[in-house]
Amino acid sequence: MAVQLFVTCLVNSFFPEVGEATVDVLEMAGQTVEFPADQTCCGQPAYNVGLRDQARKMAAHTLDVLDATEGPIVLPSGSCADMIVHHIPELMADDPARFAQAERVAERTRELSQFLVDDLGVETIGPGCGECSISYHPSCHGLRNLNLRSQAEALLDQAPGVTRVDLPDAENCCGFGGLFSVDMPEVSVAMMETKLKNVESAGAEILVGGDVSCLMHLGGGLHRRKSPIVVKHFAEILAGYLERAGHVERKHGA
Amino acid sequence: MAPEPVTFLGRVKRDRESGVVAPVSEAARRMSSYRVDASNNFPLMEEMRDRAREVRLHTLANLDRYLAQFASQVEANGGYVHWAADGDEANAIITELAKANGVRSVVKSKSMVTEEIELNDALEQGGVSVVESDLGEFIVQLSNDKPSHIIAPVLHKTRYDIGELFADKLGAAYTTDPSELTEIARSHLRREFLTADMGISGCNMGIADSGTVVLVTDEGNGRLTTTAPRIHVTVMGMERIVPTFADASAVLEVLARAGTGQRLSVYTNLVSGPRRHGDPDGPDAFHVVILDNGRSRTLSGSEAEILACIRCGACLNICPVYREVGGHAYGFTYPGPIGAVVTPSLKGLDEWHELPYASTLCGACVEACPVRIDIPKMLLTLRSKAVDDGHLPGWLTFAVGRYASAATHPRQFRLLLKAGGVVGSMMAKDGWITKAPSHGANWTGARDLPQPAKTPFHARWKERNGS
Amino acid sequence: MDRKEFLDRVRQATSTADLPPVRPDPPGALVGDLSTVDLVGRFVERATDVNTDVRLVLADDALEQVVAIMERYKADEYLGWPDSQMPIPGIGAGLIARGFSPRPSEVPSENRLQHQLAYYDLLVGITGADGGLAESGSIVLTHGADRSRMASLIPDAHIALLPASAIVESLSHWAALKPESVTRSVNLVVITGPSRTGDIEMHLTQGVHGPRHVHILVLEDR
Numbered sequence: 001m002a003v004q005l006f007v008t009c010l011v012n013s014f015f016p017e018v019g020e021a022t023v024d025v026l027e028m029a030g031q032t033v034e035f036p037a038d039q040t041c042c043g044q045p046a047y048n049v050g051l052r053d054q055a056r057k058m059a060a061h062t063l064d065v066l067d068a069t070e071g072p073i074v075l076p077s078g079s080c081a082d083m084i085v086h087h088i089p090e091l092m093a094d095d096p097a098r099f100a101q102a103e104r105v106a107e108r109t110r111e112l113s114q115f116l117v118d119d120l121g122v123e124t125i126g127p128g129c130g131e132c133s134i135s136y137h138p139s140c141h142g143l144r145n146l147n148l149r150s151q152a153e154a155l156l157d158q159a160p161g162v163t164r165v166d167l168p169d170a171e172n173c174c175g176f177g178g179l180f181s182v183d184m185p186e187v188s189v190a191m192m193e194t195k196l197k198n199v200e201s202a203g204a205e206i207l208v209g210g211d212v213s214c215l216m217h218l219g220g221g222l223h224r225r226k227s228p229i230v231v232k233h234f235a236e237i238l239a240g241y242l243e244r245a246g247h248v249e250r251k252h253g254a
Numbered sequence: 255m256a257p258e259p260v261t262f263l264g265r266v267k268r269d270r271e272s273g274v275v276a277p278v279s280e281a282a283r284r285m286s287s288y289r290v291d292a293s294n295n296f297p298l299m300e301e302m303r304d305r306a307r308e309v310r311l312h313t314l315a316n317l318d319r320y321l322a323q324f325a326s327q328v329e330a331n332g333g334y335v336h337w338a339a340d341g342d343e344a345n346a347i348i349t350e351l352a353k354a355n356g357v358r359s360v361v362k363s364k365s366m367v368t369e370e371i372e373l374n375d376a377l378e379q380g381g382v383s384v385v386e387s388d389l390g391e392f393i394v395q396l397s398n399d400k401p402s403h404i405i406a407p408v409l410h411k412t413r414y415d416i417g418e419l420f421a422d423k424l425g426a427a428y429t430t431d432p433s434e435l436t437e438i439a440r441s442h443l444r445r446e447f448l449t450a451d452m453g454i455s456g457c458n459m460g461i462a463d464s465g466t467v468v469l470v471t472d473e474g475n476g477r478l479t480t481t482a483p484r485i486h487v488t489v490m491g492m493e494r495i496v497p498t499f500a501d502a503s504a505v506l507e508v509l510a511r512a513g514t515g516q517r518l519s520v521y522t523n524l525v526s527g528p529r530r531h532g533d534p535d536g537p538d539a540f541h542v543v544i545l546d547n548g549r550s551r552t553l554s555g556s557e558a559e560i561l562a563c564i565r566c567g568a569c570l571n572i573c574p575v576y577r578e579v580g581g582h583a584y585g586f587t588y589p590g591p592i593g594a595v596v597t598p599s600l601k602g603l604d605e606w607h608e609l610p611y612a613s614t615l616c617g618a619c620v621e622a623c624p625v626r627i628d629i630p631k632m633l634l635t636l637r638s639k640a641v642d643d644g645h646l647p648g649w650l651t652f653a654v655g656r657y658a659s660a661a662t663h664p665r666q667f668r669l670l671l672k673a674g675g676v677v678g679s680m681m682a683k684d685g686w687i688t689k690a691p692s693h694g695a696n697w698t699g700a701r702d703l704p705q706p707a708k709t710p711f712h713a714r715w716k717e718r719n720g721s
Numbered sequence: 722m723d724r725k726e727f728l729d730r731v732r733q734a735t736s737t738a739d740l741p742p743v744r745p746d747p748p749g750a751l752v753g754d755l756s757t758v759d760l761v762g763r764f765v766e767r768a769t770d771v772n773t774d775v776r777l778v779l780a781d782d783a784l785e786q787v788v789a790i791m792e793r794y795k796a797d798e799y800l801g802w803p804d805s806q807m808p809i810p811g812i813g814a815g816l817i818a819r820g821f822s823p824r825p826s827e828v829p830s831e832n833r834l835q836h837q838l839a840y841y842d843l844l845v846g847i848t849g850a851d852g853g854l855a856e857s858g859s860i861v862l863t864h865g866a867d868r869s870r871m872a873s874l875i876p877d878a879h880i881a882l883l884p885a886s887a888i889v890e891s892l893s894h895w896a897a898l899k900p901e902s903v904t905r906s907v908n909l910v911v912i913t914g915p916s917r918t919g920d921i922e923m924h925l926t927q928g929v930h931g932p933r934h935v936h937i938l939v940l941e942d943r
Contacts (some may be wrong), residue, residue: 012671013706013710014706015707048634058662180611220701223686285923301751317735337727339727408921445838472918478931481874501748517913518854518911520931521911526907532865550730
């Protein structure tokens, strides 16, 4: 049965190469990938600021798109997967039909590393990076709400050429927090600075994560301070995208 | 003194610039690591957390019954019970008690609830002098400051600040040695304790079936406050009840471990009334003031579970926001994640709607909370209420509304991404946008923004699959 | 607000409270199985962890140990519990015979302040203990007739005599086994080490308001 890719709005718009890497990795794992064309956004931005009516509309659309498909639904994001698995059912609690639909979809939904490691039993995958040193930031929603405590790290540790160094205080939030990043920029940036100090002290050339939202925030901070450190999604590392034009040069659509 | 900034971010800016945040942050990290060590060294910790949670939730669900039992038992023990709907009522009750009993001086042990109702001001206006006896609270009082942490109130002050303060206010020889500073406070406060007419304490728990007040302290001030003065008054938030001593034990087993990493605090003091015939010492009169002050409103709704809080401070210590902003930014007695729920819940969103937004919803607090209170869930609910009350900034409401509209129309959404790519390519240089207009500057003030893709994923997928 | 009005409001609130399902009865203490643990050994280890001086002594040697501690503090008087309240007889009488004098522990209501101020500089307090908690290295004291609370609170050093047989596993075990200990007197205190604070830059300092030093003599049966 084919895997349904829910690529997330941020990957779709800002980081399509992460979507491509996700497809590549899934195919390397022997999966057939389908992309439900009408997917948009899961509704998390609206949900997190308290705009529940708006969130419900976006979530309903997402449910309709995904419920029309079959097979596992895979996302290259712990945060959006958490939204679908936990929060959309909560949002729909007062509507029995929607709630049943939300439960069906939640049941099928997996974050990428969770799907590979926990469901498929993958231990090693992809060509890796040639030679690179990385540190790994476990994003909060995946870490705490989906219990993603080692899956991506395990795949990275097995990937050819990848050397992973410990990120001090890794589980401390990076400060992105969705619209928090623009609603309370002073606090968001202060948290980012703390995280980046740790990233710099880890000394790896690449900061890897599983959520492009946090990576966009941290990568933007690193670029602003002219750091040589770049950010990558773990799918890009596994799929061997490092040599390809990606974030480093940011030549989109080239 | 400069006026208190009215916004959360205003207070954040003030405190980050004045340098008070860094030591708070460092201390919070250390306390967190002590909690982790203590938890790892206690094989029953996870089960005990579950038990403590069950105790708290069972009590809240039956709170009226246990409160009634507690009050009857206090009275049976020879104590007096007073019921206060709000802070003003509580303050009036206590001030009246002081006047009626010819009380001139009051010594207090550390109590968040009396901070909440600003009891000290009320007593002093009533002509009664009040001395805080917890070392940290004493320093707060001497410097006319506010606590920055619920269990360690002066983390924001250095030993140098305190040395100067003691030299200035107590006429002590200047020293920066913490042991010597503690010694100065000890000898100063000892006389206050031994001669005060009334002792006022808070209350970690009230045990319903025995009418007992449980007070946990490390310094011994809680014991002195409840032993030396002739009148002991406990101010208790109405949710602090547990059914039995056995239930209290489950909470005590996790309280100090979660807060400071101790197995138990130094003094766990259980007081069940005034001294009895034959007792050599202890107070002649015992009063309990039971306070609502917004709690019944909290209990009636979606934040009810926050009343299960045992005030250990673990959520402050682990919180990445608290660690960057310190305690004063939260603007009220209860800082950190717990405060972000408690304050708007007790005092209303009109004035406090910013606090539920002062979180990334990272969930570290739930993981640390010994009674597993789902703080992020409550923050989300409070945010939706803030939206209903019209408190979300207009530009955010507008932007999310437009985005939601596009996201429910796939063709529009794809056009939006395409337009984003075009606009992005006009604004970006070498793949990065360094200065975005309007509220986009909230992002680009300190971070660059990657250029949106000219060819979004959905289009690449089409190319890739040749359809 | 009167009691009825207050409680009605609380009852109203509980009826709509958004709480997870709760147990129908009070959950009570959670007691772990520590049956294989050497309770005295663990008590000594854990009390030492919190900077308590713990000594295992035979009852017959207890007086000498107390005297030695008194001499260490150069104390010639003490505030204490009378022999009738101590776990073994003869400590008070023995101290008097050795030239130490007990301070009156009765603080009369009418002259409270003078009596209490006289405690200002006390060096040593001596009490018994109703129990010990192995898991946390704590002692449990219940107060009541003739049992001074100040004795374990005001002096620089507190000496407590604890029968080894009174050591139980933990606070939870104590609460489950001895619920009546709370109501038997108006004050029960669990003491876990000397008074301490970390309020100034988290620097640990002993002896803020309570004793700077705690000495526990664990009395072995033979």
